[in-house]
Amino acid sequence: MKISARNILKGKVVDIVKGTTTAHVRIDVNGTIVTASITNESVDDLGLVKGMTASAVIKASDVMVAVE
Amino acid sequence: MKISARNILKGKVVDIVKGTTTAHVRIDVNGTIVTASITNESVDDLGLVKGMTASAVIKASDVMVAVE
Amino acid sequence: MKISARNILKGKVVDIVKGTTTAHVRIDVNGTIVTASITNESVDDLGLVKGMTASAVIKASDVMVAVE
Amino acid sequence: MKISARNILKGKVVDIVKGTTTAHVRIDVNGTIVTASITNESVDDLGLVKGMTASAVIKASDVMVAVE
Amino acid sequence: MKISARNILKGKVVDIVKGTTTAHVRIDVNGTIVTASITNESVDDLGLVKGMTASAVIKASDVMVAVE
Amino acid sequence: MKISARNILKGKVVDIVKGTTTAHVRIDVNGTIVTASITNESVDDLGLVKGMTASAVIKASDVMVAVE
Structure with missing residues (x-):
């Protein structure tokens, strides 16, 4: 599946708190x-466990920008 | 200002397309x-230019997770 | 790719207005x-054209409920 | 009340899990x-119960598109 | 129509920029x-003009909190 | 910190329900x-308590408009 969200940030699951x-x-x-x-439900559906590869998916319109 | 968004990802502006x-x-x-x-308006208000330090601010509830 | 969004609504593209x-x-x-x-950019990346199969992907927390 | 959200999808409540x-x-x-x-609080305010007519209300900017 | 969004802030339209x-x-x-x-499209559908009464509708999960 | 969200509504915390x-x-x-x-976690991080000054921060794209 390919998705319209601009941000697909691949990494490793380091923590899950239900x-x-x-x-x-x-x-x-x-x-x-x-x-x-x-x-x-999503955690179980995706079979998420610590250490596995997963991506954070974020629409560009949900990202704000901040400066100091 | 300190904000409730869980994701404040500090980096460098590499591109601005209006x-x-x-x-x-x-x-x-x-x-x-x-x-x-x-x-x-926000780009101008924040004085954003390429090369400057800025943070991507994202609420945890706006981040989805995907697996292959 | 499998994603945490609860709503993956499969259908047919009937219109694209850029x-x-x-x-x-x-x-x-x-x-x-x-x-x-x-x-x-997403339209081009996904190669979207009228008539093709595509899914509307929506997080449950982005869906409100209304009653008359 | 008429609202700016582009998606007002009328249907029937089939499940409520609190x-x-x-x-x-x-x-x-x-x-x-x-x-x-x-x-x-919203469930109680709207008096939602299984079987009643309700609409799913979604802003267009909260809908992503995915293709296989 | 009654909606699940927690914030329905009634006021007056003071500006519209398309x-x-x-x-x-x-x-x-x-x-x-x-x-x-x-x-x-929404502006036209709702017949929005300066000076008319309208409400800003916002889901609680789309509101962040910040402190100095 | 200065942020791109268009709505930074300053006020007083009147209630916190965890x-x-x-x-x-x-x-x-x-x-x-x-x-x-x-x-x-955010409530604790920000040290939020009733009576203190805080701002509601909302992206313009998360605000819908409704009319009667």
Whole structure:
């Protein structure tokens, strides 16, 4: 599957924390940690476990820019 | 200013392409290119130019996870 | 690629309208028209043309519910 | 109330699963199941119950497109 | 229509700036200016003009919090 | 930090309700209550407590417009 989202950041799952319905998944992309908040159902569907390869997928319109 | 977004990815602006109202800004974060789509007004307000330091700011709930 | 988004609605592209940077793509899903707003770059990358099969991908947290 | 969101997909509520703060609501739109993640408060405010008519409301900019 | 979005901020349209596909609409809510970016199509569909009453509708999950 | 989001609505925290992973924070902006849904982690990181000054930060593309 190819998707329109401009950001497909490939890395390694380094942490998965499940709440009641929502889980936080942290992906190490080239030394940068990206945090995703997805449903527990998705974690199970994707078979996510620590150490596996996964991509953080983000639409360009969901990315803001900040400067100091 | 400190913000609730979980992802504040610091890097360098490598490209700015302005449309009529929306601009695409590419930030090199540790070798990973992150693309943001923001208003032209924001580009001017932030004084964004190529080569300057900037952060890609992304809410965890806007990040999806994909596996091959 | 398998993705965490809960909604992957398969259908047929029925319309593509390009602006300067953003394009509107309409997908007929089982008789329901779903409108996506993606970058022109994405339209070209995905090789989107009218009549082809494509899916509308939507995170559950981006779907609101309304009642009359 | 008329709203700017391009996608107002009318259907029938087929499932409601409440977590601690967030609920998953599934709406059958013409045979296509659309999943929304909204607050428990919203479920109660809207008086959502299985079998009732409801619409999935989605901004065009929150819809991505994917192809195989 | 009643909607699950937690924020329905009623005010007055004070400005509308149309681009090629996207328009910026500014709404004065009790002295606070809220800016929306919607499609030109939506502006026409809703018959938006300066001075009319309109609401800014925002999902709670799209609101971040910042402190100095 | 200066950010590209068009809406930075300064006000006072009037309520914080924590779930398992997600918290609802209500901010009184000039008499208008804005509700944010952020992670519990963010509430702790920002040191949010009732009565303190905080801003609701919202991208223009996440704001819809509705009329009666």
